[in-house]
Amino acid sequence: MRIADLHCDALSKLDRDAKLEWSAPSGKGLDVTAESLANGNIGLQAFAIWVPTGTPKTPESVLRQAALFHDKILSAQGMRLVKNGADVEAVLGPDASERGALLALEGADALRGERWALRLLHRLGLRMLGLTWNEANWACDGIMEPRGAGLTKEGRSLVAECEALGILIDVSHLSEKGFWETAELARRPFLASHSNARALCPHPRNLTDDQIRALVAANGLIGITFVPFFLQSRRQAGIDDVLRHVEHICTLGGANHIAFGSDFDGIDTYTLGLAGPADYSALADALLARHAEPLVRGWLSGHARRFLTDNLK
Ligand SMILES: [Zn+2]
Incomplete structure (x- = not known):
């Protein structure tokens, strides 16, 4: 069964540590490598550009990671840049043979409102953008910003420009106010690439039931994430906790809007039993033990395939 994964931070790690090698055997400092994607039968992996807090956030810092994406990840044999529906079909469709890499930006801070940088990144393959990470920036407040403000005027025009270019809006990390303003503003379906259900685990990074219903109503997508403290706040998280979040979203009418966004790297x-892409097979087995195969296929890649095919120009 081919897998789609909506979020990992391998690019940021590669940028910080020049000794890391994308093509090295897995387990040598990177969770997501050419080898681990093959071992996990990952058909599509989203790679987020993330500039850590405390480092200079300039267009250059983002473009350097975009360059790594092209130089290291896309240069590996059998890797295909995912820009449109045809690419999605080539990596997740029934005759898929290649693996797909989709470029995402986690936090627009470093663009500094420069639209040329956004358009250039789009040309380099950017197809998914989160307005901000946990803190406030020029576009929006993040969920850990105590002020809890929503989108700025510039942030609103960023959403419009992303939609015009065909860049998907990712609401993971947004403040609640930012989420609701985005939901109202968006003309296209949007997604939460790596967030869980707050009703089950009360971390602010997780989505409330109302937010989950709004994502479903917008024909969006929710990537359930394997971050242990977003799955379970009281004990060591395990694969069972991933199932609890899947099943909770199903009770809210979201069965056809669930995908996964591991946050590996x-x-x-x-989470116990989920230490890298290769462990998706254990998750698949656990899901199949409790749910019908067509639904499990949908969660593992079918819904991401439909969402991306429908929404990438
Ligand atoms: Zn994140």
Whole structure:
């Protein structure tokens, strides 16, 4: 069964540590490598550009990671840049043979409102953008910003420009106010690439039931994430906790809007049994033990395939 994964931070790690090698055997400092994607049968992996807090956020810092995406990840044999529906079919469709890499930006801070940088990134393959990470920036407040403000005027025009270019809006990390303003503003379906259900785990990064219903109503997508403290706040998280979040979203009418966004390489503690892309097979087995195969296929890649095919120009 081919897998789609909507979020990982391998690019940011590659940027910070020049010794890391994308094509090295898995387990050598990177969770997501050419080898681990093959071992996990990942058909499509989204790669987020993320500039860590405390480092200079300039267009150059983002473009350097975009260059790594092209130089290291896309240069590996059998990797295909995912820009449109035909690319999605080539990596997730029934005759898929290649693996797809989709370029995302986690936080627009470093663009500094420069539209040439956004358009250039789009030409380099950018197809998914989160307005901000946890803090406030020129576009919007993040969920950990105590002020809790929503989108700025510039942020609103960024959403419009992304939609015009065909860049999907990612609401993971947004403040609640930012989420609702985006939902109202968006003319296209949007997604939460790596967030869980707050009703089950009360971390602010997780989505409330109302937010989940709004994503479903907008024909959007929710990538359930393997970050242990977004799955379970009281004990070590395990694969069962992933199932609890899947099943909760199903009770809210979201069964056909669930996907996964692991956050591999963005975490340093792991959910038991989910230490890298190769472990998707264990998750698939656990899902199949409790749910019908067509639904499980949808969660593992079918819904991401439909969402991306429908919404990437
Ligand atoms: Zn994140």
